[in-house]
Amino acid sequence: MKNKEVAGILGKIADLYEIKGGESFRVRAYRSAIAQIENMGEDIEDVAARGELESIPGVGKATAEKVRDIIETGTTARFEELKSRIPETLTDLLQIPDIGPSTVRMLWQRLGITSMDDLAQAAKDHRIRDETSFGEKGEAQILRNMEMLREHGHRLSLGVVLPMAEDVIARLKETGLVKQIGQGGSLRRRKDTIGDIDIVAETSDPKALSEAFTRLPQVQQVIESGATMTSVLTKSGLRMDIRIAEPGHFGAMLHHFTGSKYHNIHLRGMARDMGLTMNDYGVHRIDTSETVVPGKDEEEIYRVLGLPLIPVELREDRGEIEAAMEGRLPKLIEQGDIKGDLHVHTSTSDGKNTLEEMVEAARQKGYRYLAICDHTITHGVTEERLLAQIEEIRRLNQERRTKNHERPRLLAGAEVHIRRDGSLELDSRLLDKLDIVVGSVHQRYKMDKHQMTERIVKGIETGWLDILAHPIGRLINRRDPMEINFDKVLDAARAHSTALEMNTYPDRLDLNDIYARMAKEHGVKLAIDSDAHAIGELATLRYGVMLARRGWLEADDVLNTLAFDDLLEYLQTRRSRLLVPA
DNA sequence: GCCGTTTTCGGCCCGACTGTTTTCAGTCG
Numbered sequence: 001m002k003n004k005e006v007a008g009i010l011g012k013i014a015d016l017y018e019i020k021g022g023e024s025f026r027v028r029a030y031r032s033a034i035a036q037i038e039n040m041g042e043d044i045e046d047v048a049a050r051g052e053l054e055s056i057p058g059v060g061k062a063t064a065e066k067v068r069d070i071i072e073t074g075t076t077a078r079f080e081e082l083k084s085r086i087p088e089t090l091t092d093l094l095q096i097p098d099i100g101p102s103t104v105r106m107l108w109q110r111l112g113i114t115s116m117d118d119l120a121q122a123a124k125d126h127r128i129r130d131e132t133s134f135g136e137k138g139e140a141q142i143l144r145n146m147e148m149l150r151e152h153g154h155r156l157s158l159g160v161v162l163p164m165a166e167d168v169i170a171r172l173k174e175t176g177l178v179k180q181i182g183q184g185g186s187l188r189r190r191k192d193t194i195g196d197i198d199i200v201a202e203t204s205d206p207k208a209l210s211e212a213f214t215r216l217p218q219v220q221q222v223i224e225s226g227a228t229m230t231s232v233l234t235k236s237g238l239r240m241d242i243r244i245a246e247p248g249h250f251g252a253m254l255h256h257f258t259g260s261k262y263h264n265i266h267l268r269g270m271a272r273d274m275g276l277t278m279n280d281y282g283v284h285r286i287d288t289s290e291t292v293v294p295g296k297d298e299e300e301i302y303r304v305l306g307l308p309l310i311p312v313e314l315r316e317d318r319g320e321i322e323a324a325m326e327g328r329l330p331k332l333i334e335q336g337d338i339k340g341d342l343h344v345h346t347s348t349s350d351g352k353n354t355l356e357e358m359v360e361a362a363r364q365k366g367y368r369y370l371a372i373c374d375h376t377i378t379h380g381v382t383e384e385r386l387l388a389q390i391e392e393i394r395r396l397n398q399e400r401r402t403k404n405h406e407r408p409r410l411l412a413g414a415e416v417h418i419r420r421d422g423s424l425e426l427d428s429r430l431l432d433k434l435d436i437v438v439g440s441v442h443q444r445y446k447m448d449k450h451q452m453t454e455r456i457v458k459g460i461e462t463g464w465l466d467i468l469a470h471p472i473g474r475l476i477n478r479r480d481p482m483e484i485n486f487d488k489v490l491d492a493a494r495a496h497s498t499a500l501e502m503n504t505y506p507d508r509l510d511l512n513d514i515y516a517r518m519a520k521e522h523g524v525k526l527a528i529d530s531d532a533h534a535i536g537e538l539a540t541l542r543y544g545v546m547l548a549r550r551g552w553l554e555a556d557d558v559l560n561t562l563a564f565d566d567l568l569e570y571l572q573t574r575r576s577r578l579l580v581p582a
Numbered sequence: 583g584c585c586g587t588t589t590t591c592g593g594c595c596c597g598a599c600t601g602t603t604t605t606c607a608g609t610c611g
């Protein structure tokens with residue numbers, strides 16, 4: 001039973017309580033426990049096995065007992081009892097924009113609606129306008145919102161959404177109306193998937209800025225517009241909001257709309273204990289309403305609470321506030337720490353650019369090294385072409401010594417498929433000629449958990465894998481993660497000094513922050529690689545740095561922050577230790 | 583349902599926008 005599944009059932013219980021009504025604080029407690037369980041690095045089953053569920057923040061005696069029930073039996077008495085009184089399918093309706101628990105309850109009690117299909121039919125039959133306070137407009141809006149959920153109800157990759165937001169911000173800057181502008185929400189916190197775009201801006205002309213915002217070429221439709229916020233639907237189906245701060249309050253507004261919700265709730269609780277209240281216009285005394293700081297920047301807000309500025313990527317209430325209080329915030333990895341890319345392809349296999357073009361692009365990025373890892377036999381190079389490529393790489397490195405000193409050094413590598421039985425599809429005679437070996441699963445993703453874990457662990461135990469590429473195997477919105485026991489993979493990776501990849505291909509973002517933090521805590525190194533199949537894709541590596549920061553990673557945790565000589569020594573030492581000739 | 587640097591009971595973050603509104607509930611972030 002995965003954390004996601006346990007959280008899913010607790011979420012249903014919370015949903016059913018909300019539809020029932022009158023349980024707002026109980027619901028809040030559930031939601032807070034759910035957020036912790038979804039975001040914790042560890043398998044909830046392991047925590048339960050150790051009897052430490054109640055050490056999870058927000059999980060008390062009652063929730064711990066339900067979690068144990070769910071792990072053991074797949075459900076819990078409270079859930080069954082609620083379902084017997086309130087149709088479970090009602091919780092689906094909560095996904096529809098602008099439909100909340102009160103509306104669901106009303107639709108159910110007054111019209112007998114219990115599912116999406118019921119609701120669509122009732123709207124088409126005009127029963128909603130006739131028998132509820134929703135008018136004709138409201139009824140049409142429900143149908144539109146259901147359509148929107150069907151079409152765009154999913155979250156998009158950070159690698160897709162961030163460039164869109166950057167373009168919007170550049171255009172708004174061009175208007176000359178903004179004094180300060182930035183991203184907010186989960187986008188600014190660099191979550192791997194994004195549900196909507198939040199923008200925060202300071203201007204002396206809110207009306208003109210709102211109008212400029214709604215006239216952007218990306219905008220399909222204006223959803224709502226007021227004095228301090230305007231919300232639109234973009235042509236790509238993403239909701240996009242702009243919040244407008246009064247001069248002098250940009251930091252407070254930015255902080256408020258960066259979140260996360262639970263980070264903010266935690267901070268507001270601290271403020272409350274100090275007799276203070278926080279909102280998007282600064283920090284104020286509760287008794288006199290006197291403004292303590294207006295929130296011109298974010299530092300100001302944290303300072304009032306006695307805290308250093310907490311990096312945006314950490315603001316999830318996953319221990320960052322406690323770490324900040326105790327002065328032990330990590331020194332997070334930065335883009336500039338990256339010295340090279342250890343997983344790129346060329347036209348020798350399925351890449352779009354030649355070896356020379358990839359090298360030149362890497363040089364322009366200032367990389368000190370680049371590992372060429374084309375797919376092996378099944379997916380790409382033949383033995384002859386691989387040998388020829390190794391020759392070419394040696395020649396280029398030789399040439400670099402006499403001229404082109406600024407060119408990155410090249411590592412001869414391959415991306416080797418891990419077969420169903422855990423063997424590698426390249427034999428050791430060829431593997432031994434390579435400087436670096438990246439292993440990955442590229443076929444048969446749907447093995448059961450035990451078999452898939454065995455397969456990957458055996459692959460690692462061959463001793464050849466310097467890096468395990470895209471370890472989880474998901475494609476965002478297209479393919480679910482593989483079923484694996486991640487703890488066992490981590491144990492094997494640590495024992496064999498195999499680094500786990502943070503693959504920054506926008507469809508993958510694999511590993512993400514949560515798994516990366518787990519790896520770090522297991523003493524396993526990470527490698528942030530673009531898996532670029534074209535020169536333009538080298539730049540996606542920044543998404544990996546963002547997710548690494550969310551995973552609390554420091555430069556030392558990441559293989560490709562090493563200087564070239566240190567990297568080479570690391571690889572050679574590793575291989576000589578694990579692959580002593582028999 | 584959780585939690586405690588006055589607490590094991592009595593609190594629990596805060597505000598904008600919409601329209602089912604004319605003073606407020608529902609939804610959202």
